[in-house]
Amino acid sequence: xxxxxxxxxxxxxxxxxxxxxxxxxxxxxxxxxxxxxxxxxxxxxxxxxxxxxxxxxxxxxxxxxxxxxxxxxxxxxxxxxxxxxxxxxxxxxxxxxxxxxxxxxxxxxxxxxxxxxxxxxxxxxxxxxxxxxxxxxxxxxxxxxxxxxxxxxxxxxxxxxxxxxxxxxxxxxxxxxxxxxxxxxxxxxxxxxxxxx
Amino acid sequence: xxxxxxxxxxxxxxxxxxxxxxxxxxxxxxxxxxxxxxxxxxxxxxxxxxxxxxxxxxxxxxxxxxxxxxxxxxxxxxxxxxxxxxxxxxxxxxxxxxxxxxxxxxxxxxxxxxxxxxxxxxxxxxxxxxxxxxxxxxxxxxxxxxxxxxxxxxxxxxxxxxxxx
Numbered sequence: 240x241x242x243x244x245x246x247x248x249x250x251x252x253x254x255x256x257x258x259x260x261x262x263x264x265x266x267x268x269x270x271x272x273x274x275x276x277x278x279x280x281x282x283x284x285x286x287x288x289x290x291x292x293x294x295x296x297x298x299x300x301x302x303x304x305x306x307x308x309x310x311x312x313x314x315x316x317x318x319x320x321x322x323x324x325x326x327x328x329x330x331x332x333x334x335x336x337x338x339x340x341x342x343x344x345x346x347x348x349x350x351x352x353x354x355x356x357x358x359x360x361x362x363x364x365x366x367x368x369x370x371x372x373x374x375x376x377x378x379x380x381x382x383x384x385x386x387x388x389x390x391x392x393x394x395x396x397x398x399x400x401x402x403x404x405x406x407x408x409x410x411x412x413x414x415x416x417x418x419x420x421x422x423x424x425x426x427x428x429x430x431x432x433x434x435x436x
Numbered sequence: 437x438x439x440x441x442x443x444x445x446x447x448x449x450x451x452x453x454x455x456x457x458x459x460x461x462x463x464x465x466x467x468x469x470x471x472x473x474x475x476x477x478x479x480x481x482x483x484x485x486x487x488x489x490x491x492x493x494x495x496x497x498x499x500x501x502x503x504x505x506x507x508x509x510x511x512x513x514x515x516x517x518x519x520x521x522x523x524x525x526x527x528x529x530x531x532x533x534x535x536x537x538x539x540x541x542x543x544x545x546x547x548x549x550x551x552x553x554x555x556x557x558x559x560x561x562x563x564x565x566x567x568x569x570x571x572x573x574x575x576x577x578x579x580x581x582x583x584x585x586x587x588x589x590x591x592x593x594x595x596x597x598x599x600x601x
Contacts, residue, residue, distance in 0.1 A: 247594070254542045255454050256454075262472075262475070267479055341481045342488065342489065343501065346577025433576065434578060
């Protein structure tokens with residue numbers, strides 16, 4: 240067995256000497272910097288979009304909170320609070336993601352990734368569905384008073400368009416969850432195999 | 437970009453680029469194009485992690501940890517999307533093979549490694565790279581005892597593959 244392994248080692252070593260990637264280190268560094276910036280931009284992008292949505296929403300509808308009926312006040316809160324919770328969850332997710340270090344050992348790294356993916360799955364699954372449920376109720380609560388201010392056709396359009404948009408969002412969410420489920424199963428199987436003798 | 441880090445990175449890249457490329461190629465069952473992409477990903481991740489490198493482990497162990505984690509991340513993302521074709525390997529690898537003075541053809545070795553499970557591939561490549569068992573267990577995060585059992589099985593499997601195809 241040892242001779243066999245020694246032969247493999249010399250073959251491996253001999254090839255390593257011939258293996259030299261043609262990559263310019265300066266170009267690679269620039270690429271790494273761009274990747275790092277894009278990654279930060281992408282992470283914060285979601286929070287930014289959600290925050291701007293919340294600010295715009297509050298600016299546009301705050302009158303409902305001040306002068307509206309109980310129903311539209313409840314509607315406003317039911318739409319604004321879940322959006323705020325989603326922003327907080329997104330920020331927690333970013334913090335959790337930053338704690339994952341690629342220079343940890345493979346077993347620990349996989350455990351960290353499992354926890355992170357499980358959190359993302361919860362966020363994209365039960366949390367998003369709950370938030371969307373409240374959001375939808377709030378939306379239709381507000382529509383009652385909103386219908387006194389705008390034309391009937393616009394109200395019909397808004398009421399009909401909402402389920403369509405919600406359907407597209409739910410479809411996207413389900414696709415994301417499926418992918419996260421597969422990754423979780425893979426990671427859990429990998430960790431089990433690693434500690435098995 | 438800090439010039440000190442830049443210099444440190446350039447040194448690491450120069451010293452370990454061949455090792456990382458070889459591991460990536462072995463991991464990707466001989467796919468040279470993908471291996472080059474993965475090599476770049478490994479070093480991009482190394483650049484991001486470099487400010488945290490305190491020298492507690494050797495540079496080789498550190499780079500290996502990043503390489504293994506990057507390879508496994510790649511596999512996790514690809515899970516189910518792309519099945520690598522082992523049958524197509526000898527032709528792909530044939531381009532790299534040149535040295536006939538070594539006891540085993542490199543393409544034969546690649547072909548055999550390619551038939552192992554992904555984690556076993558990574559472990560055996562570290563063994564072939566003459567890493568100490570302590571270092572390998574440090575990279576994989578498993579006990580030395582478990583690692584010894586695994587390596588023994590992988591060697592037997594590899595021997596079977598190489599002798600019986």
